[in-house]
Amino acid sequence: MPHFDTLENCDPSHRHANLFSRLPEALRHAMQAPAYAKHLKGVNPAAIVDRAALARLPILRKSELPALHKAKPPFGGFVNGPPGSFGRLFTSPGPIFEPESKHVDPWRGARALYAAGFRAGDVVLNTFSYHLTPGGFIFDSAARALGCAVIPAGPGNVEQQLELIEAYRPVAYTGTPDFLKILLDAGRAAKRDVSSITRATVSGAAFPPSLQDEIRSRGIDAYQAFATADLGFIAYESSARDGMIVNEDLILEIVRPGTGDPVPDGDVGEIVVTSLDPHHAWIRLALGDLSATLPGHSACGRSNMRIKGWMGRADQTTKIKGMFVRPEQVAEIGQRHPELGRLRLVVSRDGENDAMVLKAETASADAGLQEAVTATLRAVSKLGGTVELVAPASLPNDGKVIADERA
CATH class of the missing domain: 3.40.50.12780 (ANL, N-terminal domain)
Structure with a gap:
């Protein structure tokens, strides 16, 4: 059988x-x-x-x-x-x-x-x-x-x-x-x-x-x-x-x-x-x-x-400039801006300081949207960061919404 x-x-x-x-x-x-x-x-x-x-x-x-x-x-x-x-x-x-x-x-x-x-x-x-x-x-x-x-x-x-x-x-x-x-x-x-x-x-x-x-x-x-x-x-x-x-x-x-x-x-x-x-x-x-x-x-x-089997952990909570940033906060940014698709918060070092860039897929990229998302990023995370609007389907399909690239 x-x-x-x-x-x-x-x-x-x-x-x-x-x-x-x-x-x-x-x-x-x-x-x-x-x-x-x-x-x-x-x-x-x-x-x-x-x-x-x-x-x-x-x-x-x-x-x-x-x-x-x-x-x-x-x-x-x-x-x-x-x-x-x-x-x-x-x-x-x-x-x-x-x-x-x-x-x-x-x-x-x-x-x-x-x-x-x-x-x-x-x-x-x-x-x-x-x-x-x-x-x-x-x-x-x-x-x-x-x-x-x-x-x-x-x-x-x-x-x-x-x-x-x-x-x-x-x-x-x-x-x-x-x-x-x-x-x-x-x-x-x-x-x-x-x-x-x-x-x-x-x-x-x-x-x-x-x-x-x-x-x-x-x-x-x-x-x-x-x-x-x-x-x-x-x-x-x-x-x-x-x-x-x-x-x-x-x-x-x-x-x-x-x-x-x-x-x-x-x-x-x-x-x-x-x-x-x-x-x-x-x-x-x-x-x-x-x-x-x-x-x-x-x-x-x-x-x-x-x-596909186990592909990593979903809890990607990361401390940036002494404050925790959680996947739920990244998701909230997407909920406030439904014109955005997949999001990825990239954390790195700029000299001796933490830096973060929110990469956001969208088909309607313009300066007004970028400015609005930047303001939402600060309001939700209580931290300053930059926003990079990217083409749909250009971000990796790996489940990461926070990518900590600090050494």
Whole structure:
């Protein structure tokens, strides 16, 4: 069977209808939690039935969660239920407190591992941490939902892990790509047999082409997954190697950094995810990570939206002349001047002083517009800077709205 289930290759219109028929109920349940009731005040869940309606809801930024959770522990008032109603309780640096639901495969990872070739009866060496943070259990629960046996190895203890590999002969690995190379190098140096591992799902660290080639040369077919401690598996690679396929049961948007406004298809922007788990829904959670959508469907037959993968951080807040300038402020300049397109605030040094130039795409460049935008730049940022009006589509499509070019 080439796919985990029939959802993966269904008609996209069916997927859209299914997700947005379920979204109003997820919103109603989420709004029973006090913080969501306040955050979404005035929203009629029954009216949120398509992407345009969803895009009008406010963003909840992941970067705000530590302060919210600290002010009202453990979940900042965004969860409708006590901690005891969940199966496991975790914390990530911040702190951000994450509950795990009790149902099978609560982090939606089984289909990602299936796409990487994991099958029932496989033995999986899981090297993500099982201590306090959810990483280990995210991948553990996904593998066991497929019917795999899991070695809960966690990171470190290389010598003991080599013994486990020789004893249990795992065929699959989950963990960071860096630690996989450490294991392979240690096995080679110690003349230990680690050849049973022939496939892997890696996450949590960069997997550059050079490391991909190195892992492949060792006989391992490794696939990337994009996962977070809040949402679990968001997107994953398949055998087609043509981008990362968005996971089922999630609604993913790409928005202009500093705003909640969706960007045109193909433009780089911030990843925003809505999940429909009735026990713990996330409504427009902005992750702070950049990506872009890819056109069409994967050659593997999976029909969901694809993204390019991780392309950097959306939080480009920069201190200039002792003051913080944020992507939200750059976005406000664009909102005040709708004739402008893509914006990019370039920060540099002029002698011993900070300098900034706002480059703004527009088809109607004139001295009056330049003067007006310059005044808005000062009003919004409280700093002086120059404005350079440039031709449409001339700025890089990399999601950067603030480019700090100081050495």
